[in-house]
Amino acid sequence: MGEHHHGPAQGISRWLFTTNHKDIGTMYLWFSFAMFLLGGFFAMVIRAELFQPGMQLVEPGFFNQMTTLHGLVMVFGAIMPSFVGLANWLIPMMIGAPDMALPRMNNWSFWILPPAFLMLASTLFMEGGAPAFGWTFYAPLSTTYAAPSVTFFIFAIHILGVSSIMGSINIIATVMNMRAPGMTYMKMPLFVWTWLITAFLLVAVMPVLAGAVTMMLMDIHFGTSFFSAAGGGDPVLFQHIFWFFGHPEVYIIILPAFGVVSQIIPAFSRKPLFGYASMVYATASIAFLSFIVWAHHMYTVGMPIAGELFFMYATMLIAVPTGVKVFNWISTMWRGALSFETPMLFCIGFLILFTLGGFTGLMLSIAPADFQYHDTYFVVAHFHYVMVAGAVFSMTAAVYYWLPKWCGRMYNEAMGKTHFWISFIGFNITFFPQHFVGLAGMPRRIPDYALQFADFNMMSSIGAFIYGASQLLFLYNVIATVLAGKPVSDEKVWDGAEGLEWTVPTPAPYHTFEEPPAVPKPAGTI
Amino acid sequence: MGRVFSGAVLAFLSPLAAAQNQVNMSPGVTEIGADIFELHMLIMWICVVIGVAVFAVMFYSIYAHRKSKGHQASQFHESTKVEVAWTVVPFLILIAMAVPATSTLLEVYDNDEAELDILITGYQWKWKYEYLLESGEPVAFFSNLATSQEEIYNTDKKGDNYLLEVDEPLVIPTNTKVRFLVTANDVIHSWWVPEIAVKRDAIPGFINEAWTRVPEEGIYRGQCTELCGAYHGFMPVEVHAVSRDEFDAWMAAKRGAAAAQTQLAMQTLSVDDLMDQGKAVYDSACLACHGAQGQGGIGNAIAGSAVVMGDLSNHMAVVAKGVSGTAMQAFGGQLNDVEMAAVLTYQRNAFGNNTGDVVQPGDVNGMKNG
Structure with missing residues (x-):
């Protein structure tokens, strides 16, 4: 043991064999950004084909491969790993721990991701093409009627599931065991709370997804009939299993985003979060409700009316804790001393657009109305308001907010603000008109459409190209910051920032909190 | 380029101006x-x-409580x-x-007391409508997309009902409670007509119920709303609501035609008749995958095909049962004996296949049952 003990290893082995939470966090973040660009590229193909009515660039079968891979890559490759990367970087620093509880497993849970996505992407070059049954892969389109590449898809999903479960176990173990003395549960920053609850959701539902794809594998290769009525099975069973995973999954995506926003809004309001305890309870309520609302994705499958009513009422209830969150953020801003640096702009963008997505979510929960909304572009607009303007905007805010702490350099504020405004405008040009075409009757997942939808689709495509291009500005800004940004050395980069991560030097050294810190004040007070 | 630009400008302005952009x-x-x-x-x-x-x-807070205006943050939090x-x-x-x-x-959900029941079956990528009548000849037909490939691939001008038109629409009487029994033959589809507010998933092995009572005569259009494979975007629904009298006349004509087909199936048809009808069936059922000249495409070539020119019962088995794991679907349930005989005859003699084989409806019936 020499002096090198405290520094990273040299060369590629640093990254291959690292057990350091900061290195692994960095790898997760870069990997997820690469996937964001790949999934975004697929989206550009989709929007280019939909620019005008008629088939122009791709064939219908390939179009379906694009929509499928876009969804899978964005959900499993971009959004989920990005928040795991954030958790890796921040949770140990926020709770005063030296590292994650299970560092070798941490390495493994990252390194199985790239091969899984390589395998998924390679299906594009296989005979019969990539999976073309949508990211929801409803049977029997995804079993009896799927291209042979579906087997590779199933294997990829298994690996992603293993990665997520390992990552979540690590987070649970870290939060439960590694908190500095005095860091009680109700003093933890909300980002840690939201991730703890998210990790429990992941451990609960990823095995269900694994079960679903295993049943598919059996149906395809081993002659079972789980999802085939002809053999005594049930295609609707697939949807129940999928959405029992799938609905908690959307909260898995959005809860860490809530956590991020709950850190950033108080910092730039220079005022404690209005209701810390009620935010924790609201998060837990949302997590609980997420398990009993899954069939609201299935109002048209022909459920008995009692089931339909139960899922409608339960789904409507989610509006209550979600409303509590929005009210809390706005009360936090109320009579603060607000400033509008890039992270705050993205959080305000989140607040407005996520709330709009919440409203359309409430509309979708109303079962009889859903008979008209279901599987139209209205749904597409809804979930992009919550997934992109919700999860992606908050993730972007997080990068701008913590990047100076990570690398000790300040990003270019003017470029950051430009990125925000182009993103905000581009996003709304893309997705707002999709509410209109959806209500007017345009189904989702179609490569070509009737003429009355043409104008809004062209508008949507133009917005998508703008939004897509603005992400390259983000990439440039981050790289320029890491390589040559203006150095910052204040421990507290932002004057309103609170929490243990802002007590370590800037940039954060390779090892932090080898000695547990003193925990002075409860979170949520200044 | 100029057209795209003006289109883009129009796209931004037209929500305010044009009425066809329903919001x-x-x-x-x-x-x-x-x-x-x-x-x-x-x-x-x-x-x-x-x-x-x-x-x-x-927004008031964003306006009034700015640090740049010198606003001091108050530190209140929590209020039960x-x-x-x-x-x-x-x-x-x-x-x-x-x-x-x-x-x-x-x-x-009130599906009771329907006056007319119609079984709707989703196929990749068309709808089948069967009127469930208490007596007489059954009436059933397929409803295919009528928009031409030339319109879809932009070589012809697109018509007003582009992608929303079918060769044979569903006809229902007005002011009558019609119950739809919805199912599917292969994958899950969903039958949706926005103007009559009916959307029901068509699930293989299950029958879902939905109903409507249409007060006004008219043509109502919709589409499949559950991803069902490559041509999901190309299986529209077209419903014609007509007066009771018109419906009865239409039904009588349909029954007459069905009876004629049954008659035909018992006869020996001339080669010309078989070839004519065979070409019609080929063009609607086979052409999209196997090509106008039987040259192949998504599917194998028909011209010179060993299956087509080989054993007749194997040829019919492929057409009737499909080939699992490929895009070749089972047409057995979609073609009646006359159509099957005609298309087999046509495939065995067109595109230079010249086998000279003539397949009669009776042969088809024989192979089916033997």
Whole structure:
């Protein structure tokens, strides 16, 4: 043991064999950004084909491969790993721990991701093409009627599931065991709370997804009939299993985003979060409700009316804790001393657009109305308001907010603000008109459409190209910051920032909190 | 380029100007459609009011409580009164929403006392309609996309009902409670006509119910709304609602045609008849995958094919049962004996295949049962 003990290893082995939470966090973040660009590229193909009515660039079968891979890559490759990367970087620093509880497993849970996505992407070059049954892969389109590449898809999903479960176990173990003395549960920053609850959701539902794809594998290769009525099975069973995973999954995506926003809004309001305890309870309520609302994705499958009513009422209830969150953020801003640096702009963008997505979510929960909304572009607009303007905007805010702490350099504020405004405008040009075409009757997942939808689709495509291009500005800004940004050395980069991560030097050294810190004040007070 | 540019400009301006850019749900023509529309508008306006109130507070704060204006942050947090209020009030609003939602849902589910039952079966990528009648010749037919490939691939001008037109629409009588029994033959589809507010998933092995009572004569169009494979975007629904008299006349004509087909199946047809009808069947069922000249495409070539020129019963088995794991679907349930005989004859003699084989409806029936 020499002096090198405290520094990273040299060369590629640093990254291959690292057990350091900061290195692994960095790898997760870069990997997820690469996937964001790949999934975004697929989206550009989709929007280019939909620019005008008629088939122009791709064939219908390939179009379906694009929509499928876009969804899978964005959900499993971009959004989920990005928040795991954030958790890796921040949770140990926020709770005063030296590292994650299970560092070798941490390495493994990252390194199985790239091969899984390589395998998924390679299906594009296989005979019969990539999976073309949508990211929801409803049977029997995804079993009896799927291209042979579906087997590779199933294997990829298994690996992603293993990665997520390992990552979540690590987070649970870290939060439960590694908190500095005095860091009680109700003093933890909300980002840690939201991730703890998210990790429990992941451990609960990823095995269900694994079960679903295993049943598919059996149906395809081993002659079972789980999802085939002809053999005594049930295609609707697939949807129940999928959405029992799938609905908690959307909260898995959005809860860490809530956590991020709950850190950033108080910092730039220079005022404690209005209701810390009620935010924790609201998060837990949302997590609980997420398990009993899954069939609201299935109002048209022909459920008995009692089931339909139960899922409608339960789904409507989610509006209550979600409303509590929005009210809390706005009360936090109320009579603060607000400033509008890039992270705050993205959080305000989140607040407005996520709330709009919440409203359309409430509309979708109303079962009889859903008979008209279901599987139209209205749904597409809804979930992009919550997934992109919700999860992606908050993730972007997080990068701008913590990047100076990570690398000790300040990003270019003017470029950051430009990125925000182009993103905000581009996003709304893309997705707002999709509410209109959806209500007017345009189904989702179609490569070509009737003429009355043409104008809004062209508008949507133009917005998508703008939004897509603005992400390259983000990439440039981050790289320029890491390589040559203006150095910052204040421990507290932002004057309103609170929490243990802002007590370590800037940039954060390779090892932090080898000695547990003193925990002075409860979170949520200044 | 100029066209694209003017299109882009139009796209930004036209929501204000052009009427064809529908921005809201249509109440449609049925009572349920109107109820759903009212419910939709009610919830939307409640959301708008809440949204305006919440965002007004936020924007006031953004305007007034700026650090750059020298505003000092107050440090208040937590207030049980406020927190109870913003939990209870939304809950009460939700109850107010749930009441009309429940009553409308009960209406949607009231499938009783239908005067006409129609079985709708989704196929990749067409709909089959079967009128379930108590007596007489059954009436059943397929409804295919009528838009031409030339329109889809931009070599012909697109018609007004581009992608929303079929070769044979569903015909229903007005002011009659029609019950739809919805199922599928292969993958899951979903049968949707916005103007009559009916959307039901078509699930293989299950039969779902839905109903409508259309008060006005007219043509109502819709599409499949569940991803069902490559041509999901190309299986529209077209419903013609006609007066009771017109419906009865249409039904009588349909029955006559069905009876004639049954008659035909017992006869020996001339080669010319078989070839003519065979070409018609080929063009609607086979051409998209196997090519206009039998040259192949998505499917194998028909011209010179070993299957087509080989053993007849194997040829028919492939057409009737499909080839699992490929795009070749089973046409057995879609073609009657006359059509099957005709298309087999046509494939065995067209495109230079010249086998000289003639397949009669009786042969098809024999192979089916033997």
